[in-house]
Amino acid sequence: MLTCENHRLKVTQEDNSRYYGWEELETLLILGPHNISTPCLRQAMKHSVAIHFASRYGQYQGVACGNSPTQGHQMWQLQLAYLQQTDIALQWSIALVGAKIDGHIELIRNRDRQSALMEKLRAIKRKAKRSPDLQVLLGIEGEAAKLLWQFFRTHLDDEWQFSGRNKRPPKDPINAMLSLGYTYLYHLTDSLIQSNGLCPWIGFYHQNHGAHRTLASDLMEPFRVVVDRTVLSLVAKRQIKPEDFLTLESGCEMSRDARKVLLTQLLADLTMKRKKQDRVIDQMITQVREVKIATKLGATPNFWRP
Numbered sequence: 046m047l048t049c050e051n052h053r054l055k056v057t058q059e060d061n062s063r064y065y066g067w068e069e070l071e072t073l074l075i076l077g078p079h080n081i082s083t084p085c086l087r088q089a090m091k092h093s094v095a096i097h098f099a100s101r102y103g104q105y106q107g108v109a110c111g112n113s114p115t116q117g118h119q120m121w122q123l124q125l126a127y128l129q130q131t132d133i134a135l136q137w138s139i140a141l142v143g144a145k146i147d148g149h150i151e152l153i154r155n156r157d158r159q160s161a162l163m164e165k166l167r168a169i170k171r172k173a174k175r176s177p178d179l180q181v182l183l184g185i186e187g188e189a190a191k192l193l194w195q196f197f198r199t200h201l202d203d204e205w206q207f208s209g210r211n212k213r214p215p216k217d218p219i220n221a222m223l224s225l226g227y228t229y230l231y232h233l234t235d236s237l238i239q240s241n242g243l244c245p246w247i248g249f250y251h252q253n254h255g256a257h258r259t260l261a262s263d264l265m266e267p268f269r270v271v272v273d274r275t276v277l278s279l280v281a282k283r284q285i286k287p288e289d290f291l292t293l294e295s296g297c298e299m300s301r302d303a304r305k306v307l308l309t310q311l312l313a314d315l316t317m318k319r320k321k322q323d324r325v326i327d328q329m330i331t332q333v334r335e336v337k338i339a340t341k342l343g344a345t346p347n348f349w350r351p
Contacts, residue, residue: 047073047081049088067092074240077101097240104232105239120337121244127340134249135182136345139174141250141266142186144348146170148270149193151351156200156277162192179250193273201280204287214296218287219276221297225304226272226311227265233315234268234329235261241333243340264332267349271325275311284310 046057054065067088073096075081081096086109089096095110127133146166153160169189176182194209197219201207207219215221235258238245248259250266279285289303299307315325323331332349339346 047075047079047085049082049085052088054085054088067094070094072097072240072242074099074236076236095240097236099232099236105236108239120242120340121247124244124247124340127343128247128249131178135176135179138179138182138250138263139176140345141263141348142173142182142189143170144267144350145186145269146173146189147350148267148273149189152193152270152273152277153196157196160196162196165192182250197277200277205280206287217292217297218285218290218299219280221290221299222276222279222285222307223272225299225307226275227269229308229311230265230268230272231258231261233326234265234333237330237333238264241330241337243333243337264329264336267332268325268329270351271314272311275307275314279307279310 048055048057050064052067054067054070056063056065070092072094073089075096076099078101086096090110093110095108097108098106100106128137146169150163150166153163153166166189169185169192173182173185173189176185190210194207198207198209201219205219206217208217210223211217211220212224215224235245238258238260243260245258245260246253246256248261248263251257251259251262253259285303285306289300291298291300315329318324328349332346335346338344
């Protein structure tokens with residue numbers, strides 16, 4: 046519950062309350078069906094603190110703010126002018142793909158330290174650094190992905206019917222889980238982008254099309270490994286089983302219980318505090334802020350690696 050007390054924001058969860066001065070806040074992101082009082086909304090507007098709303102699954106829903114932009118359309122204009130430069134887009138994209146490949150290597154290392162796939166991925170990463178344009182880079186990223194799915198195939202029993210990645214619709218249980226997890230990650234990334242004042246439709250790696258949030262597709266890339274780890278872990282522990290799925294001509298469908306198990310575990314993996322490490326969701330926020338700062342300074346951000 047978000048309320049006001051002594052001209053401060055009061056956030057109450059169960060029996061615990063925390064207080065924040067309005068002057069120290071830039072924005073609020075409310076994930077899930079939490080409650081906020083009308084006086085609290087009015088104080089937020091008075092102090093130019095935008096309040097962004099998203100579903101419990103991270104899907105962006107809207108914003109409540111005052112009658113003037115809290116972070117300005119200048120940031121959107123700067124983002125458009127900077128990230129649409131061909132050389133800048135390529136430079137950022139090479140760094141992004143390198144971070145994503147490092148995630149593949151880390152996932153494999155944690156499960157098979159002797160795997161020859163790791164050195165192959167390192168070679169692909171070196172090749173990615175020499176990419177002359179985005180189309181070539183996309184092809185190189187695809188090479189790395191094929192090795193990851195090869196690793197999946199060798200570590201999954203035949204009962205999972207996994208032969209490689211496919212989408213729309215997913216044809217087997219593993220692809221159904223991956224698609225659901227990536228969709229969750231996309232919506233959460235989009236919500237973090239919008240709540241930090243960046244335009245989700247102006248990216249640098251993926252191509253713009255329709256209402257697709259291109260920047261969300263870009264910035265979720267290094268974090269896909271979290272979904273991959275979650276899926277492999279749930280399968281290994283038999284918390285989700287092949288019989289939890291129904292394969293139809295229209296694709297493979299998950300049972301409601303299986304969806305709940307996957308999304309609950311993925312949320313836990315994103316928000317769980319680990320030793321000597323920030324929560325993954327905090328690192329997602331840090332990456333979005335780094336992108337914002339790098340855009341202002343004309344630099345290349347450091348993309349997250351597990």
